[in-house]
Amino acid sequence: MKRMSWFNVTSLTLGFAFLYLPMIILVIYSFNASKLVTVWAGFSTRWYGELIQNEAFLDAAWVTIKVAVMSSTLATVLGTMAAYVLVRGGRFLGRTLFSGMIYAPLVMPEVITGLSLLLLFIGIGLDRGVLTIVLAHTTFSMCYVSVVVSSRLVTFDRSLEEAALDLGCSGWDAFRLVTLPIIAPAVISGWLLAFTLSLDDLVIASFTSGPSATTLPIKIFSAVRLGVSPEINALSTIMIAIVAIGVITASLVTKRNAIRAEADTRAAERAQA
Amino acid sequence: MRRFALIAVPYAWLLALFLVPFIIVFKISLSDLALAIPPYTPTMRDGIGDMFAAFDFENFVFLTEDDLYWRAYLSSLRIALVSTFVTLLVGYPIAYGMAKAPDEWRATLMMLVILPFWTSFLIRVYAWMGILSNEGLLNQFLLWLGLINEPLVILNTNIAVYIGIVYTYLPFMILPIYAALDRLDESLNEAAEDLGCSRMQAFWLVTIPLSKNGIIAGSFLVFIPALGEFVIPSLLGGSGTLMIGKILWEEFFNNRDWPVASAVAVVLLLILVIPIVLFQRNQQKQAEAEQ
Numbered sequence A: 001m002k003r004m005s006w007f008n009v010t011s012l013t014l015g016f017a018f019l020y021l022p023m024i025i026l027v028i029y030s031f032n033a034s035k036l037v038t039v040w041a042g043f044s045t046r047w048y049g050e051l052i053q054n055e056a057f058l059d060a061a062w063v064t065i066k067v068a069v070m071s072s073t074l075a076t077v078l079g080t081m082a083a084y085v086l087v088r089g090g091r092f093l094g095r096t097l098f099s100g101m102i103y104a105p106l107v108m109p110e111v112i113t114g115l116s117l118l119l120l121f122i123g124i125g126l127d128r129g130v131l132t133i134v135l136a137h138t139t140f141s142m143c144y145v146s147v148v149v150s151s152r153l154v155t156f157d158r159s160l161e162e163a164a165l166d167l168g169c170s171g172w173d174a175f176r177l178v179t180l181p182i183i184a185p186a187v188i189s190g191w192l193l194a195f196t197l198s199l200d201d202l203v204i205a206s207f208t209s210g211p212s213a214t215t216l217p218i219k220i221f222s223a224v225r226l227g228v229s230p231e232i233n234a235l236s237t238i239m240i241a242i243v244a245i246g247v248i249t250a251s252l253v254t255k256r257n258a259i260r261a262e263a264d265t266r267a268a269e270r271a272q273a
Numbered sequence B: 001m002r003r004f005a006l007i008a009v010p011y012a013w014l015l016a017l018f019l020v021p022f023i024i025v026f027k028i029s030l031s032d033l034a035l036a037i038p039p040y041t042p043t044m045r046d047g048i049g050d051m052f053a054a055f056d057f058e059n060f061v062f063l064t065e066d067d068l069y070w071r072a073y074l075s076s077l078r079i080a081l082v083s084t085f086v087t088l089l090v091g092y093p094i095a096y097g098m099a100k101a102p103d104e105w106r107a108t109l110m111m112l113v114i115l116p117f118w119t120s121f122l123i124r125v126y127a128w129m130g131i132l133s134n135e136g137l138l139n140q141f142l143l144w145l146g147l148i149n150e151p152l153v154i155l156n157t158n159i160a161v162y163i164g165i166v167y168t169y170l171p172f173m174i175l176p177i178y179a180a181l182d183r184l185d186e187s188l189n190e191a192a193e194d195l196g197c198s199r200m201q202a203f204w205l206v207t208i209p210l211s212k213n214g215i216i217a218g219s220f221l222v223f224i225p226a227l228g229e230f231v232i233p234s235l236l237g238g239s240g241t242l243m244i245g246k247i248l249w250e251e252f253f254n255n256r257d258w259p260v261a262s263a264v265a266v267v268l269l270l271i272l273v274i275p276i277v278l279f280q281r282n283q284q285k286q287a288e289a290e291q
Helices: A006-029 A046-053 A055-088 A095-107 A110-123 A130-154 A158-166 A171-200 A203-208 A216-224 A230-272 B002-029 B048-054 B058-065 B067-100 B103-118 B121-132 B137-145 B158-182 B186-194 B199-210 B212-227 B231-235 B244-253 B258-290
Strands: none
Touching: A006 A230, A006 B067, A006 B103, A006 B121, A006 B158, A046 A055, A046 A230, A055 A095, A055 A130, A055 A171, A055 A216, A055 B002, A095 A130, A095 B002, A095 B258, A110 A130, A110 A203, A110 B002, A110 B244, A110 B258, A130 A171, A130 A203, A130 B002, A158 A171, A171 A216, A203 A216, A216 A230, A216 B121, A216 B231, A230 B103, A230 B121, B002 B258, B058 B067, B058 B258, B067 B103, B067 B158, B067 B212, B067 B244, B067 B258, B103 B158, B121 B137, B121 B158, B121 B231, B158 B212, B158 B231, B186 B199, B199 B212, B212 B258, B231 B244, B244 B258
């Protein structure tokens, strides 16, 4: 095992303290009994109770989840198609424009994306609501999905697909039975990425939502503009907990699969010997 | 036929919901404010010919005349540049420490860097509001230490905006630098030291140049989104914080001046083209070098 110098240990400790302390403090203060957010007055779950009874927040959470599920699913389908076209599509008219439109939304300031989509929706007379947010979120998420999926497609051994075609599969069957299972991890992480991007988005949702559809980030933003509130601390804690459980589970599953794959390879090698 | 559909569906989607909206923004930036619905003139209803005849660059001239916009663009550039530099100073040692960590820690350290990225951006910015306010934890701590006698005003100033940008974009800086350092061959540093370099010299002459691509990629990944940032200046910044994302928002939602908001967006986009093209080129060069 390598020994780490005190400098590296210090920079890692300070760095991760900087990354995590603000969130840890937020979580601790969500259990504060006092309404004054910065004065500790004993442990209490009072704000969680008030949060559960706050219907405006619950409605917004429901809208947010609906939008996130719809937009991430649609974005995964479109993004996977786009990745396939970029990596396997060969030459076609307007390919440069196409790849430009895939990469540009990744670096576009959200205010511009939001403004331009809003002006489009108004221009064609589409009422703003859940549908317009879903359309907006799908558009930028599909680009992220396509980047994730195409990085997997590039490293993919094409002869496997060709073998399936030689053995009599139709193009669609070869995709469904060979390509899709292999790129599935990338497609799933693309979906998860699209889902969190949608859950998280404030700016684009603010531009494209109407009075009938308020998402959770819009609700949180208008509440915290007035200052820190204990209810928002409680809500944040719940959201942080969900993400932490999700990411830790995912990394444990990946680790277990890697160990299992290694064990399989070893067993195979032993069987051969 | 199937291939055509495969290309046409995502293509049409992006044309309709990405490219066409930009053309609309550009069109409206050439129009005039009007007390109507929609609040600009001319529209398609006036006839295509008349519409083109009525276009002018008045809004862009207006942007150069009112020094609010100039100052906002310059101040956004300054805030984005300074915070990118600070993020680099904070992020490099962390990435370096990760690359030097024992192998069995690396997966965990990597997960710890990525975890904040999955956590809501809004919440991570909000977390600082309670820390930086006048009666916040940072001031309480400093007062308790006796370092200060009265609370520092940090929240609602540009300092808070810098802290917010460095904090939220730090993972974007760490990951590319770590990727570059991870590939580094340790024997190169040993060779430099054998040939008479000090540890420090070997670091400056070998490690830094070889991690250049990571530094460049990380800096662009922080600078580009920081320039158009809206959430951080509006939650942590004060009335004196001028950032173009905030100006665009206010122009649209508070002043309801769509033509000027569109002109602000067009100019921001023109400013962003330079770093985006440079970033793409750097990525391409890196990809070619790897092959």
